[in-house]
Each structure stands twice: as structure tokens, then as C-alpha cells.
Amino acid sequence: MTTESKRGRMVDHDLRDRGVRDERVLAAMARVPREEFVPQHSRDSAYDDNPLPIGDGQTISQPYIVAFMAEAARITPGDTVLEIGTGSGYGAAVLASLAAHVHTIERHATLAARAAETLERVGFDTVQVHVGDGTVGLADEAPFDAIVVTASGPEIPSPLLEQLADGGRIVMPVERRRGHQQLMRATRSGDDFAEESLLGVVFVPLIGEHGYQHGR
Template sequence: MQFLFALRSRGVTDARVLTAMERIDRAHFVKGLFADKVYTDVPLPIASGQTISQPSVVGLMTQALDVSPRDKVLEVGTGSGYQAAILSVLARRVYTIDRFKRLVADARAIFEEEGLHNITAITGDGSFGYPEQAPFDRILVTAAAEDPPSPLLAQLRVGGIMVLPVGQSDAVQTLIRATRTETGYEYEELRQVRFVPLIEGLGD
């Protein structure tokens, strides 16, 4: 309950998002050295030089995405798999893509263990999205690009929403919500954040 109270106090107020975050235990996604900090509201290092985002940022991004039960969602940047697991509680289908094969394999194992069968985890270059399953109702990007990547915008259906951090990787980044309209895209700035950069190509 303390965990949920901390989320609420930082602006995560959507009941469905809070329920999903209560159901998905962050402890399954943090191993080793930092396991004792799993319920604190801080980002933590994971394998391949990546991080698991702090829970309040996961909650705020999920809330901004406004996922409904029939949505097909693309997540760019699987990382630990924590964000995809939360999305899987809210959406009909989640596709998550990461450039690091090891992270995808580890996340897949957790999804299997937890019975989260509506997630497909793919190793690939997420900056190009996942055209095989486009268009998507919702797209969530958990790495910062200088501008919203055009291949991802193109894979959003009309009425669809994308939430992503935008800005220089070593400076202040802004969390943006992009909504595709009949005539183009509408952008809304949400808050300042700090994410790893979105890098093209596959990792080691």
C-alpha cells in the first residue's frame, strides 16, 4: 500500500494503472545487487548498461498513454520487461522490442513465468518500430530520441497515441504525448524526464 501511496503522491491517479502496478511485482524484474531497492521510487541499473525506470515515471507514462482493453500496443525498449508487463494488464496485445538479445530473453522468461501470454518480445531495432504488426493503437518509447522518430509516427493509427521522451541524451528531456489526427499530429509536453538514448542498430 505504501508503494501505491507513493505513486499517487507523484501524480499517478488512474485507478486502472494503479491496479496494474499493484498486480505486477517490480521485484520480479530487479535481480542481484539492487534487489533491496526494488520498492523505492528510483531508476535502477539492469544488464546491458540499461535501467529499469522509476515506478512513478512508469505510472505517469502508462497513464498518459491512456490504454484501453482492446488496444494493440508497441513498446520500444523492453529493458527489464517491467513496463511491458504493466501494459499487458491493460491492453489486448503488447509487442515489445529491444536491441539487446539478452534483455529480450530475460524478459521473455519472466513473462512466461508470470503467465503474461499477450506479450510478444522481439529482438530488433526499435527506432524503426515493428511494421509487421502496424498500425498500433498506442506506442510507448522508453528511450530518448532528438525528435519523435518518423517510422514510429507512421505506425500509429489515426486517433492513436504515442508517449516518448524527446531531447538530447545528455541534457534535459521532455516527455511528449503525440496524438495522430486525420490531418497530422498534435503534441503535448508532459514533464521533464531522464532516459537512456534511443540508438539505432542492434546491441551486443
């Protein structure tokens, strides 16, 4: 089976058949070559619906979760998006296929450099990769229409909430009880934030000033 066939099967079987309905998200997932964002030895598994290790104790999320979070963020073509946890750059590429501009923050400099190189090579030139503590956000580039966080914290960091535009959405896994994470969406309306619980998930811990101080 060709890479394109595997990608098409992933979109139809792992995404559309499991409830992802946003056609723009499905088209983005069909466009982005996930095999370019995984280690060479994992390329045969690039379109399996599983997370894969990418080094530094981090993983590339399973395609369904990437699509689900992108759909939950309700991204429109003119949006500016902040991603916390660049990892391989795959999620940023999907977000860049939906938005006008993406800023993405990675705390591991080696992963950030690798992701930036891959994104440039594959042609996603509307993504800017930053190295730093994602829990403090990126105030100089705020406000953001959507924020997507790819690690689980004890709560949604207050700096990220503050950096949302009015009407903006943040999608993030939160560990309300040890070992039990829920994917949450918070939508800003003035100074108020309406929270929704979307899905049970498993993510690596969000490390930083407004997250966990070390791995869990």
C-alpha cells in the first residue's frame, strides 16, 4: 500500500468513522505527510492510529487525537494559533493547514530545532517555532484565536487564558485527579471562561512555571 493510500485509509477509518466531521480538519490530515515527522525506523507505522516516540521522552500524538483537538479548537482560516508542545512539528503542520499563522513552543531545544527543520523542508512556512516554557505562553504575540496544549497539567495555566482573544478557544488535557486526564475546552467571553469536558485522554505532563515542576 502506498503512503497516500495509508493516509487516505487513516482519514476514512480512524478519523471520519470515529466522528471527526470538520471537512477542513479532515483535509488537513489528508494533506500533512506524517511520515516526515516520525523517526526513520517508525515510518512504516506512521499512519497507524498510535502515538510514536520521537526522542527526549516525548511522543507524536495519535492521528485521531490530533484531529480531535484541531476540530475542538474551531480554527478558522484567518486565525492566529498558539501550540504548546511542538514535539515533532506534526500538530503544528496540521494547525497551519487550518489557520493563518501558528506559533509553537517547545521546551526541548533539540526537538524544536528538528521540528523547525522538518516544517521548513515540508513547506509549512507559516509556523514559527519557539524554545521556552510553554506554560507562560507568548505574550508578545498575543492575543491568540486558539491555543492547543499537547501536555497535561493540573489546570489551564492562567497566562494562556489571559492570552486568548475574546471568543478564543483553548483546548488542553487537564489532570483533575491523579491518573485521570480530561481534554478540556475553555472559551473566552470577556473576562469569563466557559469550560467543557470533551474526552478522556493520556498525555505527557506539562512541565513549567504554571504546570508541573518535573515529570510525573
